Amino acid sequence: MIVARDVHKSFGHVRAVRGVSFDIPTGQVVGILGPNGAGKSTTIRMLVGAMPPTSGSISVDNLDCVDHSRRVRQRLGYLPENNPIYPEMRVTEYLRFRAALYGITAKHRRAAVARVIERCWLTDMRSRRAGQLSKGYRQRLGLAASLIHNPPVLVLDEPTTGLDPSQIAETRRLVRELSGQRTMLIVSHILPEVEKTCDRILVFAGGTIRADGSPETLINQAAGPARIIVELKTNDRERARSVIASAPGVASAMAIDTDGQWTRVEATANNNADPREPIAGACAQANLAIRELTRERPSLERLYLRITEAVADELRTQPGADS
Amino acid sequence: MTALLAIAIREYASNFRTSLGWIVIALYLLLSGFWVAFATINPGEPASLRVFFSISQWLLLIVAPAISMRLVSEELRTGTIEPLMAAPISEWQAIPAKYLGALAFFITMLAPTLLYVGVLELVADPDYGPLLAGYAGLILVGMLYLAVGLVISTFTQSQVVALLATFFFFIALHILGTQIADRASPRIGAALRYASLAPRIGDFAKGVVELRHVVFFVAWSCFAIAVGVISLESRRWR
Numbered sequence: 001m002i003v004a005r006d007v008h009k010s011f012g013h014v015r016a017v018r019g020v021s022f023d024i025p026t027g028q029v030v031g032i033l034g035p036n037g038a039g040k041s042t043t044i045r046m047l048v049g050a051m052p053p054t055s056g057s058i059s060v061d062n063l064d065c066v067d068h069s070r071r072v073r074q075r076l077g078y079l080p081e082n083n084p085i086y087p088e089m090r091v092t093e094y095l096r097f098r099a100a101l102y103g104i105t106a107k108h109r110r111a112a113v114a115r116v117i118e119r120c121w122l123t124d125m126r127s128r129r130a131g132q133l134s135k136g137y138r139q140r141l142g143l144a145a146s147l148i149h150n151p152p153v154l155v156l157d158e159p160t161t162g163l164d165p166s167q168i169a170e171t172r173r174l175v176r177e178l179s180g181q182r183t184m185l186i187v188s189h190i191l192p193e194v195e196k197t198c199d200r201i202l203v204f205a206g207g208t209i210r211a212d213g214s215p216e217t218l219i220n221q222a223a224g225p226a227r228i229i230v231e232l233k234t235n236d237r238e239r240a241r242s243v244i245a246s247a248p249g250v251a252s253a254m255a256i257d258t259d260g261q262w263t264r265v266e267a268t269a270n271n272n273a274d275p276r277e278p279i280a281g282a283c284a285q286a287n288l289a290i291r292e293l294t295r296e297r298p299s300l301e302r303l304y305l306r307i308t309e310a311v312a313d314e315l316r317t318q319p320g321a322d323s
Numbered sequence: 324m325t326a327l328l329a330i331a332i333r334e335y336a337s338n339f340r341t342s343l344g345w346i347v348i349a350l351y352l353l354l355s356g357f358w359v360a361f362a363t364i365n366p367g368e369p370a371s372l373r374v375f376f377s378i379s380q381w382l383l384l385i386v387a388p389a390i391s392m393r394l395v396s397e398e399l400r401t402g403t404i405e406p407l408m409a410a411p412i413s414e415w416q417a418i419p420a421k422y423l424g425a426l427a428f429f430i431t432m433l434a435p436t437l438l439y440v441g442v443l444e445l446v447a448d449p450d451y452g453p454l455l456a457g458y459a460g461l462i463l464v465g466m467l468y469l470a471v472g473l474v475i476s477t478f479t480q481s482q483v484v485a486l487l488a489t490f491f492f493f494i495a496l497h498i499l500g501t502q503i504a505d506r507a508s509p510r511i512g513a514a515l516r517y518a519s520l521a522p523r524i525g526d527f528a529k530g531v532v533e534l535r536h537v538v539f540f541v542a543w544s545c546f547a548i549a550v551g552v553i554s555l556e557s558r559r560w561r
Contacts, residue, residue: 011561048409051559069559073411080409084402086333088340100329101410145406 001026001183002047002153007056009042016042017053018207024200026152029184031194034204035308040187041081043204044157047185048078060153074102077146081157081187083139087131091122091141094130095148102149116144120174136167143174154178157187172197191300203304205311211303218303225251227296228267230279233289240265240288247282249275262291269295326412327420334394334424335431343389348432351386355379359439370447372439376457376528380464380521387465388489390429391472392482394421395555400480414556422473422548429465433458453530460527463540464520468493470547477554497521 002024009017017039024030032040046053047060049069058065060072085094095113104112117126120140125133130141139159146154159175160168168190175186176197188194194201195215203211203218211218228250232240237255240263245253250267257264269275276293283290338344355375362374395418398404407417443449472489479485500519504512516522523536 049559050405050408051561070411070413073409076409078406078409080402080405082402084406086337086403088337089333097329097333098406098410101326101407101412103325103411105325 001028002058002060002185003062004043004047004058005056007043007046007053007058009039009046009051010054016207017046019056020204020207020209021056022202022209022212024183024185026183027181029179029186029197029199031198031201032185032187032204033189033191033194033201033304035189038204039207040204041157044155044185044187047072048076048155049073074149075151075153077149077151077154079142079146079154079156079159081161083142085130085138085141085145087129089130091126091128091130091133092117094141095144098145098148104149112148112150115150116147119147119178120144134167135163136170139163139167139171140174143171143178147178151182153183153185155185155187158189159186160188160190160193168193191304195300201300203307205308206315210307210311215300219300221303225271226269226274228269228276228279229292229294229296230265230267230283230290231292232263232265232283233261233291234263235261237263239286243282243286243288244279247275247278249273249278264292326410327416327423330407330412330417330420331424331427334421335427337393337424338390338428343393344428347386347389348435351382351432352435354382355436356439359442363439364442364446370443370449371453371530372443372449372457373453373528373530375436375439376461377525379461380524380528383461383465383468384493385490386432387429387468388472388486390425390432391469391489392476392485394425394473395476395551396479396482396485399477400482408555408558414552418473418477418552418555419548422470422551425469425473426466429469430462433461433465450530456527456530456532459532459537460524463527463537464524466544467520467540467547470544470551474547474551474554477551493520 002022004020004022007017007020008015020039020043032043034040042051045051047058047065049065049072052066060075063072063075065072089097092113095116096109099109099112117123120143122137122140122144125137125141128137130138133141143156143159146156156175160171163171172193175184178184179197186194186197198215200214201211201218202209211221213221230244232243234240235258237258241253241255244250244265244267249270251270253265253267255263256266267275267279274295276295280290280293338347355378358378359372359375363372395404398407408414440449440454468489471492472485475488475492476482476485479488496518497520499515501521504515504519506512507515523539526533526536
């Protein structure tokens, strides 16, 4: 459905995108993650025809984004970053305007507007001016506008920036509902958002794709050996450490903190082992009470930080190669 | 066509949604009204609006850029240009549509001045030929001012810059045509006199409609709109 082949984009001497390729099949919900300046928005803007790639190509349904820009745009619903909307227009008026831009004839416009107003929970706000809407409602209006022509592909650039937590949850629910049969690209730097909404994640950094896979795959890749935290009833740090280290499946252990009679030990497991049960057994044998035994869940955040830090190091060692 | 009309209507209507549109209309009517009241409606004067038409060309120097300055600059500043151009429309629709919206607002602004014609009719017996010529001239001048203002507004995010640049462009044209033309070499002088608007506008105010003037204003307006289209289109090439 969406195919990018070795896409490069430079602005003067700044190389914003450096050889990005991906294939997105119909119906997939893809999250594009990455720090600011990673090339995410530039890639999206090339997709929506706002600028051409310096080299390489992006196509939607086998239509090139440069040569068949208008036909590609007809297939895309696009919610730009910051969601700019004419503030003086009323909700229904703005949606009718957007419908006309997509060539929806006057006869079908009313139905199209009614459909997206209902779909995006805007019924109570239909006669408000866009400039008077709260940020959450504004975002819904932007989403409604991007859906007006019922596009097979939806591209959302930072859909939850600037929203409060309840608005974020609401927008996320709406986005999940909208996915259905649609191919979706969601640009974000909010990790939980992408993890919860997307089938697949592309991590951008320094203008290239550094990781590509389902959230689970990426998390497992990132995980490495698990970390275990144990709190034992003893103020003898060395004893606490050696008891934990002796448990099968534990690679190493280190006492990190003592608080009164309690000592906190951090252990690293062997490869993929889960040594919580052996640790509990070892503590029981040594007659030490436990008040905490946690295996740290591997997270996307770890992968993300690892990639972005690696890229930052790379960029530091290549002066002039700014992204 | 649907999209073109939608953009034109939105552009037209947005003038009435902001105080700016109303201020522009009010100032134009107030100032032109003064001149009509004090310089035209006098016993013994000829029953014509010649003074109104001549003064209007000067008022339009600031009024027209105040209408055109928003056209693209505001979209660039607020970012609304991005969703607009992400729709499957071409710059050849967007820019002419915006121009038509602005032109329609301009003509709406002129409409109340027909009242001056009514007043003239009440107190005297005006000749309608020169009046028609005068209005044709105003609309043609407005067309050119708005088209150039539109081009300039595609270059900048700042409405103030767009306003001033358009204003000074026409002031410069006027000075070049009247002050510099006689001192320049014959060829340059001829070119400057060709570009000078004041004599052409003067002819319309006197009631003379010359085809070459009409062609001048229409052709250069179309040219300016085309430059505006290319200027906006060039954003996609960068």
